Amino acid sequence: MTLTGENPSFVLQKVNEVSFEERPIPALSSPKDVRIEIKQTGICGSDVHYYTHGAIGRFIVKSPMVLGHESAGVVTEVGSGVTSLKVGDRVALEPGIPCRYCDHCKAGKYNLCADMKFAATPPYDGTLCRYYVLPEDFCVKLPDTVSLEEGALVEPLSVAVHVSKLAKITPGSSVIVFGAGPVGLLCCAVAKAFGATTVTAVDLVQTRLDLAKEVAATQCFVPTKGDSAAESAAKIKELLGGKAPQFAIDASGAAASVNTAIHVLAQGGTYVQAGMGAPEITFPITEFTVKELTAHGSFRYGPGDYQLAVELVASGMVDVKKLITHRVKFEEAEEAFKLVVKGQGVKILIGGPSVK
Secondary structure (H helix, E strand, C coil), X not given: CCCCCCCEEEEEEECCEEEEEECCCCCCCCCCEEEEEEEEEXXXXXXXXXXXXXXECCEECCCCEECCCEEEEEEEXXXXXCCCCCCCCEEEECCEECXXXXXXXXXXXXXXXXXXXXXXXXXXXXXXXXXXXEEHHHEEECCCCCCHHHHHCHHHHHHXXXXXXXXXXXXXXXXXXXXXXXXXXXXXXXXXXXXXXXXXXXXXXXXXXXXXXXXXXXXXXXXXXXXXHHHHHHHHHHHCCCCCCCEEEECCCCHHXXXXXXXXXXXXXXXXXXXXXCCCCCCCHHHHHHCCCEEEECCCCCCCHHHHHHHHHXXXXXXXXXXXXXXXXHXXXXXXXXXXXXXCCCEEEEECCCCC
């Protein structure tokens, strides 16, 4: 397929139906805006969920929407008030624009802004197109040593950075991560970068755990089918020489993982929920209470997370390239989504539309 036009875009029409459309080139709406030519975009679980279900909670696709939000590209135009970027700069796109005026924004928690305009979250279009516009302060310049492919993976890496910052992972600590998908793998990597000396990955799929070992995990655990959360926790503690981890991260959303995490944590430990799952689950509240655990929900990323993610990649502390299993052309975007739906690959990257 050959795409023509100034701004070809990959559009979700309705559940399981996508198409390529020619969209207008977005205009700069502020002197602080920049226009970016998108070069690489990763497929996120939320993109796939909209593709297969048409909604995530209260966010419902009611009209055609451009997919994609894990992107990097090259600046092609800058507003008159832009001071930190110039045409030709390569940037990672932080794809959510908060209102900047609400209490959450003023408190430095803009990821909680109720008026957030987030790419590929209804009703806002995403980044699987040729051109996208963002304020300059939501573009992080990539060092020469960081590729555009790595730049696209800064988005999920920033999720892991936010999780680890919420957990307040300390040097020398023991961290357990449930779910070895892209976010779980990156949580392992960031935990290690933050100084954790024991990083345990838990998943039902051995090939995922093999990659977790390659990325950062010091040991891995495959739950036994039929075991209770307490039984799995006991086996994990045995694997760890009888020592319970101080930090647990769930990146799976599975109820069994959540329950096991609470059972395996040390007294006074910290739990962070990063994965989305069923709206409601059964929770081991007695275990949670008597251990006096601290729990956090984690949503997207906040101030400084994107910059730190870029620095982790640039320094070599986190190698995001290990997650890339497929690279496809823009014209093959639908095939790429179908691969993810089938559970194939870890991180699939879609190239930007080729220049006419």
